[in-house]
Amino acid sequence: MTTILTLAAVAVSLAGLIYLAATDPKRRRAFNLPPCSRRLALFAWIVVFAPGATLLATEQTAAFVIWLGAGTIAGWLVAAKAPTPGASAKSQ
Amino acid sequence: MEQGKRKRRAIVIRWILAGPVTLAVAVAVMATMPLWFPQGAAGIDHLILPLILFPALWAVAFFYACLAENLTRAGVILIGLLIVNAATAGWAVWGAA
């Protein structure tokens, strides 16, 4: 049960982290990608933290702590993967 | 030249304060906490929480020693804390016997 809950929570948070990374303005600027026209940052952060809050509220303490740890690893792996630099860099 | 000497002396003093003095202060404060910390519901909080809080005691003293602009005042406060707590702990160990 703990395993299933934790993996589900991490998967949901991971989706939010992937969106945040893909649309991060500083990340896009650093790799010469055009800025995102619309970024739902607040919504994405809610998606990231909601699973953890749910685990805490339902007293799934072990799953919550593992989610925290796994979430930070997931966030790092998502952020560390460099996007393909934009065409503007190649054309310059 | 004089300024360079003063700067190096300040660095050495800061390293001594942030190093051995900070560690000694943390140990001394931990030692005296059982004498004043509330015992708690099970009568053991004053024994176990000083042990648990030891890294925090050290961190507070360490960053104070690192970031204090007035090195003299920082030295006086830290060494003062050390003397007061060490004396209190010493009295608890040997004086009360």
Place this chain on the structure above:
Amino acid sequence: MALSQVRTKRLVAIHGWSGVILGLLLYVVILTGAVAVFSFEIGSWSASGTKSAEPFARPFDETLRRLAESVPATYHDDISVFPNSAGHIVAFLHTHTTNAEGDPDEKGVLFEVHPKTHAILAQREGFASEIFGVDPWSALDEFLVELHVNLHLPDPWGLYATGILGLLMLASAISGILIHRHLIQDLFVAPRLSSRLLNARDRHNLAGTWSLPFAFVLAFTGAYLSFALSLGLPTIGAVAFGGDQVALIERLIGVREAEDPTTAPLANIDGMLAASAEAGGTAPRGFIVRHWGRADATVTVSHLPAEGDLTAAQQLFDGPSGRHLGPKPGIGTKPSAGSTILGLIFPLHFGNFAGVLSRTVWFALGLVSCYVTLTGLRLWMARRDEHPVWRRLARAVAVVGYGLPIAIAGSGIGFFLSLPAEQTLFWTPAAFSIASAVAIGVGLVVHKDRTLARIYRLMLGIAFIALPLLRMGLGGFGWGHLMESGNGKVVAFDLVLLIAGAGFLVAAAGLASRAAKEPRAADGIAAK
């Protein structure tokens, strides 16, 4: 928190210099800690599986009485019974005294009992500090745990050393937060490619930022664990108990104060274990009988946390009547702030509260912290690359970075090669030293960084693949037997080592083909 430029420069200097001076030792403690998360599984794997997943499945009462009757009554003060990683039941019947060095210690008789037949497999008498950790089957996991806990330095210096390293890690985590002005804005900025130095800085900052919560918790709890026994308890014992550490420990544990030495036989232990399982929600993992054969005897039964919980309460029983007295906190006789906080320290540090899942995540977090430490050192060296002294130290970072896992794998190889002759207590640490010397020797002889990295990866690949082959080839059980006996974890461990070993060999081959395509690639810091 916005700091002045002077303070920021000072913190950068402290963060950097403390990392440079002690960073490699910190890496040793973190990596061995990550490995030690699986110490129980390593012990079980090196013994080719555990003999019983539930050590107390067979009634133990008769055996316990037999063991108690076979030792002098002085050793009836405490009887600790718990399973080891091979699934043997270890029963230590002892009294509390001081050893030859004047330190508090326990003296008694230790029995190792087969969980299914209850035959006595081993028996040793003496001080706990001498008779624990001398079982040849536990040599590998004990060696790795001791390396993490005290760097194999004598007490108390080893604990002081790892305690100081814990404080260093704490200071690095806090100073890292204070130095990094754009912590949140840089959260998703991948390591930039525009310059080598910027890339090195970004790698360190990104990994450091994301692992901050874990680094902080690990450093704090690690420093507590190292200093509590070596410094804290003697200090508090001196101030609050006139130097009587035994009295301090008994007060913390919550030993019943009322003493009644009247003879009274202990109630049936199996009944108490069954009642404890019902109350605790999980099977018992061990128990302690205090004051065997007396009217004031108590039995405290330990459990693993129930599904979803972080901690587990012990269950307390009255010894002569077997009456369940209720849950007992880890310390003290009733719940308190101290017992709650202390109860969190162990699961948060060891990561052993939810089986393989929590251990795997903690292991991964440990590897991330290793990456933060090594990239920090590499960043420091890269900034000073023009100076020969720093270039040599950069080589040392590569040697230790690769050399430590090579040495750890080497200790495993030494363990298996010496197990048939039961010489593991000598050869496990000896093989660690030999493998370290080989890794250092290779680092001194090979000049090109990329060639060095390729050789180290080859060594790691070969060592990792050799481990499960040696385990099976030198008397260990094969996969069929292990699956049938419920030891699937041993098979999983073998597979992980084989896959990791293959991965290192592929990585080494990848470096070789890159070197062939770019024969004149500039030497820099060793490839990652």
